[in-house]
Amino acid sequence: MRFMMIVRATPDTEAGAMPEASLIAAMTSYHEELAKAGVLLDAAGLQPSAKGWRIHHGNGRRRIVDGPFAETKELIAGYTLIQVRDREEAMEWARRFPAPMGEGTDAVLEVRQLYESCDFEPNHGVERLRETQASSTSAQA
């Protein structure tokens, strides 16, 4: 299963400030650990929302709104996508994530599980087969 570890934006990230060398080093070695463990799928830092835009859908129309956006804490500054065997493993990797803005600085790391295709397309055929197999197994027992 896949999890996305999301670093929430801060005034610093929104200002486009470059992280300190020590933080870059910590992030690099953490991501190296992920890669060495074979669980890293993808990772990237995002540029400030000032360089982004939103498309608002409303009243059947689309409206483009350029960044920056005010609600900094709701924005994201980067993500790391991992593939692990279970939730606990994702939890452990998240625990090891370096303090995203450096030690001693407030920051939020949010972890979300991805949907897999099989999650949102209920597969009736598979379910039926499982039921059939389960009942034939219990019949044998």
Added chain:
Amino acid sequence: MSREATHRAIEAVWRIESAKVIAHAARLVRDVGLAEELAQDTLVTALERWPVDGLPDNPGAWLMAAVKNRALDRLRQDALHARKHEELGADMDALQSHVVPDFVDALAEASEDDIGDDLLRLVFTACHPLLSTDARVALTLRLIGGLTTDEIARAFLTPEKTIAQRIVRAKRTLSEARVPFEVPRAAELPARLASVLEVLYLVFNEGYSATAGDDWMRPALCAEALRMGRVVAGLMPHESEVLGLVALMEIQASRTQARTDAEGRPVLLMDQDRSRWDPLLIRRGLDALARAEALGGARGPYALQAALAACHARARRAEETDWEQIVALYDALAVVAPSPVVEINRAVAVGMAFGPEAGLDIVDALAAEPALASYHWLPSVRGDLLAKLGRVDEARAEFERAAGMTRNARERELLTARARAVAAPP
């Protein structure tokens, strides 16, 4: 954290760290069986202490230090034991204060900071050619994958006892043969690496052949093989065939969701809904392949198979497939890894690129191949080529023959349906 949550957290830490912990111990005691025992003892200690003391800040380092102490203790005991037998009158105080500590300290120093190397040694030892393929697979999943015996048993639809015995015997074989705990030297490396890659691909294919309704551990083998492949690729970044295999697995795994229909029946590559292919895995696969090729490994058997998978992955629609490129790749594969199965696939590609008549020539040349006598793919491919040539009766007969040969009920259904379809008027 509740006790149960702590236990689950410890298990997760263990899954992440166990291979490294075992590898570190094995470097010291030079025996993977004993190393695994020491690692297990370390886990037991963690399970006793962490719920009381809380999880350490760096659980990996804690485990490594703990297992190292256990290994060194064990070596001290053994050395002491050996000494006792050798020199019964020796001064034990002198021994303990000088001789024994000196030797273990030197050993411990020599083993610092080489965890990646230790892990690679463990991979090569678990996949040692002295062991049967089954044993290599089980030992690799246990030591590198960190799977429990029960998980391996479920994944391979084998009784747990059988797997447990297989692992015990494999460890004993390695121990008795005094297999050195090391990465093979250059001369041996290609053959030994081939053995590692074979094990990984076997695990992957076992997962790939899982069908709907199987225990979830079976399809999980794909992810496990892929994870181990990525680990080995990280440890041997200059070995193009490792990257070739990783590329092949990434691209094949990208099709997982499209390989079966809503009823759980297999869907042929050309008929798959390509929008359900996983673009991230395709991209990762193409990246790995590009790195393999940049290392000069484009002609390796795994890199060629990955390149074949990549041809399909790059075609957004089935009709856009570059069949001439596929034929060229099969031609190359037939040189480095010739096999009747490669020939059949080459025939399919030739049929697509240069017309069914050309494909049929290759298939007919294979008719006498004994290795294919019970392989339903041959009549199935022949039927397909004949149908395209309008030789309806012959085509139907081939599909029926193929249906009679497969042991897979789903495939039989598919082939019988094709036999019926070919009989219908155009």
